[in-house]
Amino acid sequence: MKKRNSSIVTISREFGSGGRELGKRLADALGYAYYDNELLAQIVERCKLDADYVAKVSERGLGNFTLHRGNTFAMNKTAIAVLVTQQKIIKELAEKGNCVFVGRGAEIILRNYQPFKLFISADTAYKIKRCRTSDAANHNLSDKELLKKFKQIDRNRRKLHDLLSNTAWGDCRTYTLCVNTTDVEIAEIVPALAAYIKAWQEQTK
Numbered sequence: 001m002k003k004r005n006s007s008i009v010t011i012s013r014e015f016g017s018g019g020r021e022l023g024k025r026l027a028d029a030l031g032y033a034y035y036d037n038e039l040l041a042q043i044v045e046r047c048k049l050d051a052d053y054v055a056k057v058s059e060r061g062l063g064n065f066t067l068h069r070g071n072t073f074a075m076n077k078t079a080i081a082v083l084v085t086q087q088k089i090i091k092e093l094a095e096k097g098n099c100v101f102v103g104r105g106a107e108i109i110l111r112n113y114q115p116f117k118l119f120i121s122a123d124t125a126y127k128i129k130r131c132r133t134s135d136a137a138n139h140n141l142s143d144k145e146l147l148k149k150f151k152q153i154d155r156n157r158r159k160l161h162d163l164l165s166n167t168a169w170g171d172c173r174t175y176t177l178c179v180n181t182t183d184v185e186i187a188e189i190v191p192a193l194a195a196y197i198k199a200w201q202e203q204t205k
Contacts, residue, residue: 007032007201009100010107012161012169013120015153016127016146018181020102021134022120025187027100029194035093036102042089047082057082058104059156083163103157107175108164114204116197119175123182124150176200 009026013019020036027034040058044051057079090109093099101110107117122130128146131138138146161169172178177196179189 007098007197008094008110008113008115009118009197010110010115011100011102011118011120012107012157012175013103014122014127014170015150015157016131017120017122018130018134018186019118019120022118022179022181022186022190022193023100023102025190026193026197029190030098030100030197033093033097033099034102035090035099039086039089039093039104043082043085046085046089047078049078049082053078054082058086059153059160105160105164108161116177116200117175118193119170119172119178121170121178121180123180126182 007030009023009030009032011019011023011026013022023036024034026032040051040055043049043054043058047054086104087109090101090104090106094101094110094113101107101115107115124147127150128143131141131146138149141149158169161167165174167174177193179193181189
């Protein structure tokens with residue numbers, strides 16, 4: 001187990017639960033660096049690949065594979081290169097000091113760094129409401145379309161998790177703290193979360 005010389009928070013989340021907003025506000029409250037989409041730009045630069053392709057692989061892992069005779073699977077070498085590069089970058093950033101990572105399996109990639117692992121969830125009705133008010137791309141989607149989007153994105157996140165770990169994505173026993181953001185103003189709960197994280201870090205040094 002790597003001795004913790006910096007404080008790291010990782011955030012896994014259901015789509016629409018507000019995990020990204022919570023992560024950014026939490027990083028600001030703690031005075032930590034914040035890493036989310038910033039990772040993608042670095043992966044694109046190192047791998048010299050299309051940004052949209054990198055974003056898909058980064059989020060879903062090896063979700064696309066090719067079926068061959070004998071029921072064997074040929075893994076896409078380019079996708080593997082993206083995931084390997086992503087892991088390297090995440091570890092490099094973790095070495096720089098206190099930080100918050102959102103998604104991309106960081107809680108597993110950095111398990112030897114003893115991060116504080118958050119999982120964010122919310123009820124379906126709240127997630128629908130939040131998506132409609134916080135993202136213009138979702139304004140005109142029906143409830144049925146949004147539900148389909150939730151399932152697809154969360155399925156991809158689960159695939160990436162399963163690629164890196166044999167634990168269950170979203171299982172409360174594998175996280176330090178699970179937070180349900182249903183009907184909650186995220187900005188209002190961040191100070192309490194920040195205080196909890198600081199106390200946990202002090203007691204687990």
